Structure formats: structure tokens, C-alpha cells
Amino acid sequence: MRTIAYNDIVKAIRDTIIYSTTHLSEDMLKALQEALQKEESPVSRAVLEQLLENAQLAAKETKPLCQDTGLAIFFVKVGEDVKIEGGSLKSAIYEGTQKGYEEGYLRASTCDCFTRQNLKDKVGYNLPPIIYFDIVPGDKLEIEFAAKGGGSENGSRATMLAPAQGIPGIRAFVKEVVSNAGPNVCPPIVVGIGIGGSFDMAAVMSKHALFRDIGSSNPDPELDKLEKEIQEELNKLGIGAMGMGGTQTVLAVHIETYQPGRMCHIASLPVAVNIQCHSSRHAHITL
Amino acid sequence: MAEYKLQTPLSDEDVSKLKAGDIVYLSGTLYTARDAAHKRLVELIEKGEKLPFELQGAVIYYVGPTPPKPGEVIGSAGPTTSYRMDSYAPTLIEHGLKGMIGKGKRNEAVKEACKKYKAVYFGAVGGAGALLAKRIKEAEVIAYPELGPEAVRRLVVEDFPVVVVNDTYGNDLYEEGRKEWAKE
Incomplete structure (x- = not known):
């Protein structure tokens, strides 16, 4: 049995949220650069240039790439030999999400689907996230995160x-x-x-x-x-x-x-x- | 495809010279509003009450920015999808609104109102929130603070880059651009 501390999960999620919403991933940057090379339309080229400039600026200033910092989506694979110490895995994901979004100055975009009232005070800042859990062999905890606009x-x-x-x-x-x-x-x-x-x-x-x-x-x-x-x-x-x-x-x-x-x-x-x-x-x- | 620098508020003359595809750099005041604020603005008009800002010649930016960090004017501030405002926009246009900034398609009612009352719909680059925020020099919540990111803000912008999508003549950049580049 391998033990993973609750607080380590919270911190990893918080940091990942802040980094990934302000730094466009390498594969996406490369794809946009290739698209700019292939694009024939001048208007579309101008848009792609703005997007690449935006990515540079966002990384430099740790500013969100887009104001829609999305719902927090998680695909989580829990190894059968993993034990979480200090709290539940689900609470750690909630707490990491709240911290990442609030401390990273990201937008709270969750609301009551009928009253349309923002849930930041009632449930938590950009909470709840969407989580898919899977149980797999092994002693690792794998977390995939997406900020989905x-x-x-x-x-x-x-x-x-x-x-x-x-x-x-x-x-x-x-x-x-x-x-x-x-x-x-x-x-x-x-x-x-x-x-x-x-x-x-x-x-x-x-x-x-x-x-x-x-x-x-x-x-x-x-x-x-x-x-x-x-x-x-x-x-x-x-x-x-x-x-x-x-x-x-x-x-x-x-x-x-x-x-x-x-x-x-x-x-x-x-x-x-x-x-x-x-x-x-x-x-x-x-x- | 022409380029213009325009100062808000916009006049009939300003918007009449614009054609779909033109690039415009806007300076002056913009007001922000999304669905929730639009609903309230239209209710005020229907009741004959005063709006929180002067609608005549105004430009509304469809945006819900991220919170500013200490020392920042505004967080990231790119456009949101405009169709959600389609049911409210014609009423505002009829009462003096001259420009809307967002992203994505508008319905026929909005395009008709743009023709009939002379107004334009501008597209800004979605997902360029950090870059567009650089052109915003002042930001202040002037109504509905309880709506959070959806509150009405008064923004002062300098050379805010937009493209004319729907002009006062019924042209639509999305339809024309697509037709030009489609290979069917």
C-alpha cells in the first residue's frame, strides 16, 4: 500500500489549474503555428497571429489565456494500492479546484441551472467540478484536468x-x-x-x-x-x-x-x- | 477590406461607412453586458425606466472578465458567444445601441435590426483574453454588482481591435468568408 497525503493532492491540483489556464500547451502552440503556415486566408492568418501573441502574453504575465476558465473537468485513475491520508480524494479535488480558481484569479463560472445564480458563495468558487473516477491496478494516482469553456x-x-x-x-x-x-x-x-x-x-x-x-x-x-x-x-x-x-x-x-x-x-x-x-x-x- | 479608427459613442454616419470584413480600432467607452444584464436592461426599457448608461450611440461588449489581480485594471477579457443576447439585442438597437462586440453568429432579427436602425455587430477574437485586456485602460462596475462576472461595467478602451461581422447593409462576414474558402 502506498500512501499519498491529502495536502499534496490539493497542492498539485491547485498548481496545475493555475499553470494550465495561463500557459498554452506545447502541442497546441505547435498546432497553431502549423495552421498559420498553412492558412491561405488573410483574415484567418491575422486571427492566428493574435492567438499566438495572446499565448505569449498570458504566459509572461500568468494571466488567463481566455476569460472563460471553464468548468473544472477531471478524469481520475486511482491505483488499487493507493491510500489517501488526511482526507478523502473527492474533497482534495474540490479543495484544489477552489484554491486554483480563487488564488489564480480565474473566473467562477458555475451557476444554478434554473436561477442562474453563481454558486461561488453557496457551494464554492467554481465548484463543483465534474469528476470521472476509475479504479486501476497499481500504486499511482493519475489525474487529468481540463478547463472546459x-x-x-x-x-x-x-x-x-x-x-x-x-x-x-x-x-x-x-x-x-x-x-x-x-x-x-x-x-x-x-x-x-x-x-x-x-x-x-x-x-x-x-x-x-x-x-x-x-x-x-x-x-x-x-x-x-x-x-x-x-x-x-x-x-x-x-x-x-x-x-x-x-x-x-x-x-x-x-x-x-x-x-x-x-x-x-x-x-x-x-x-x-x-x-x-x-x-x-x-x-x-x-x- | 478597409481599416478605421473610431471613437465611441458611434453615430449613424460612423456605422454606415462600415462593411463586413472591415477592421476597426475602437477607442472611448464600451459597456459590458451578458444575458442576465440584457434581460434587466430590456425590462427597464419595457417599463419606460432609465437605463444605467446612455444607450444612444453606445457600444456593448459581450464579456465576463476574470477577476483582476491586485494592480490590474481588469483580468482576461475576450468576447463571449453572442447568440445568447439575440432575443434582447433588437430592442436595444431600436433604442439607440449602435454597436455590439462578441463572437459567433447572430439571428435574422438582429441582422434586420442592424439594417433598419443602423447598427453594426463586431467580432473580437475569442480566446485572446489576455491580449484584449491590454487595450482596456479603465474598468468600473456601474450596475448589478451581484451578477459578479456578468455585472455591467463601464470600460475605457484604446484601439480595441474588432472586425465588422454584420453591417448596416445586411452583409455577413461569416457567410461570405465561408463561401469564399469552402471547397465542395
Whole structure:
């Protein structure tokens, strides 16, 4: 049994939140630079230049890249041989989130979905977070964090296709979602696609797909090919940076399926599309 | 695609010369408001009561900034998605609003109001919150402080960079830009 202190988890989460909301990740910076090189439209080029300048400035001043510092999303893998000392894991994530957002001068964006009142006084500063727990073999605690903005989340969709619709149906659905979202989701975007599992699991997988490094390959060669084909097709839409017209709308397409076996029910074909804006703020902690 | 420097408040003449795709650097006063504040502003107009700021010629910026650090004027302050204000914007335009700054598509009612009453919708670069905050020189909450990030603020800006998305002639940069670059 390995012991991890409650306070170490709180501190790791707090620091990760502040760092990742003010420093654009290396893979995203590289993807934006490549998009700038390829982009043919002058307006879109000007937008991409502003985004790269913004990333530089945000890092220099430890200022949030975007004012929408999002909901705090966590995917947590708890090793079966890990013991947390000094409090519960869930409380540590809550406390780390509150500290990171409040002490980092980030925005509290959680509200009551009916009264629309901000929850910072009633529940806590930008609380509660969204947490997915998984239990795995080993003595490590792995935490993936994302600050997920509302604009790109609002353009995301899920559907249950008929099995006969197959890959053409999936492609058509993804194209429809990205096309309808247009400028609203702050392109250039990363498109996370969850295929299979159940209705809810497809959506969770589409979100988790956004954690993969941009530029990395899908371990399933068939899906890797499909990702590249979908990306090319989406870039033909002409949406461009911030929707002002251009050739570089989609920086990457990431597909996740339910393992083992790319499973779904014999009657179903669940598909979910989670869109990530260019201000992709993702981080990975191992304790 | 022309470039202009404009001082707020904006006149009919100012907005009439603008075309979708033009780059504009705004200086002067902007007011911030999101959905919750818009709802209250429209209720005041319907009741015939006075608004917390002069609407004639005004430019509203759709933004909910992050809190400022000690010594900062404002935190990060990029645009939010504009469609959430679509149901309120035409009433404000009818009563003198000349400019809106946000990101994303507007509905037909907003575009029609822009044509009929002469107003423009500007796009700012979403996700460039740190950069845009540099052009904001003063910020002060003037109404609804209980709304937190959604309170109405008076901002003083210098050369705040925006692009004309919807002009007073019914043009739409999102539709035209996409048509120009689509490869179908």
C-alpha cells in the first residue's frame, strides 16, 4: 500500500489549474503555428497571429489565456494500492479546484441551472467540478484536468445512429455538428468523437478524446486513417479561424471507442462529438 | 477590406461607412453586458425606466472578465458567444445601441435590426483574453454588482481591435468568408 497525503493532492491540483489556464500547451502552440503556415486566408492568418501573441502574453504575465476558465473537468485513475491520508480524494479535488480558481484569479463560472445564480458563495468558487473516477491496478494516482469553456461545449452534440448508417453516418453527423457550430465554438478546433459504448459513455469518451496530444496517432490504424479523412473533409467547409473564412478550421480529430473490442449494443451506434476551442487547456498529473 | 479608427459613442454616419470584413480600432467607452444584464436592461426599457448608461450611440461588449489581480485594471477579457443576447439585442438597437462586440453568429432579427436602425455587430477574437485586456485602460462596475462576472461595467478602451461581422447593409462576414474558402 502506498500512501499519498491529502495536502499534496490539493497542492498539485491547485498548481496545475493555475499553470494550465495561463500557459498554452506545447502541442497546441505547435498546432497553431502549423495552421498559420498553412492558412491561405488573410483574415484567418491575422486571427492566428493574435492567438499566438495572446499565448505569449498570458504566459509572461500568468494571466488567463481566455476569460472563460471553464468548468473544472477531471478524469481520475486511482491505483488499487493507493491510500489517501488526511482526507478523502473527492474533497482534495474540490479543495484544489477552489484554491486554483480563487488564488489564480480565474473566473467562477458555475451557476444554478434554473436561477442562474453563481454558486461561488453557496457551494464554492467554481465548484463543483465534474469528476470521472476509475479504479486501476497499481500504486499511482493519475489525474487529468481540463478547463472546459462553455462556448465550445454548447456546440457539442450526441446521437444514436442506426447500425446500418455505419461510418458514412458517423462522418455525416460530425460534419453537420461542426458546420452548424461554425464560428461560435472558437475555431480552429479539436474534434473529440466518442463512438460506441452507451448513450452516456459515447459523450464521456468524446470528452476524454480531447486529452490526447495533438499530432499523435490513434493506436487503431483504421481509426487513425478515419481521423485524418474526417479532418480533411471538415477543413473543406471554409469556416476558418474564428469563423471568418479560411482553410484551417480543424487542428485534429480524435476518436475514442469503448474497449475492449470497440463495443456497443447490437441494436445501436452511439456517436458523440465534443468540440474543443483553440484555447485547449489540458494537463496530466501523476502522483 | 478597409481599416478605421473610431471613437465611441458611434453615430449613424460612423456605422454606415462600415462593411463586413472591415477592421476597426475602437477607442472611448464600451459597456459590458451578458444575458442576465440584457434581460434587466430590456425590462427597464419595457417599463419606460432609465437605463444605467446612455444607450444612444453606445457600444456593448459581450464579456465576463476574470477577476483582476491586485494592480490590474481588469483580468482576461475576450468576447463571449453572442447568440445568447439575440432575443434582447433588437430592442436595444431600436433604442439607440449602435454597436455590439462578441463572437459567433447572430439571428435574422438582429441582422434586420442592424439594417433598419443602423447598427453594426463586431467580432473580437475569442480566446485572446489576455491580449484584449491590454487595450482596456479603465474598468468600473456601474450596475448589478451581484451578477459578479456578468455585472455591467463601464470600460475605457484604446484601439480595441474588432472586425465588422454584420453591417448596416445586411452583409455577413461569416457567410461570405465561408463561401469564399469552402471547397465542395
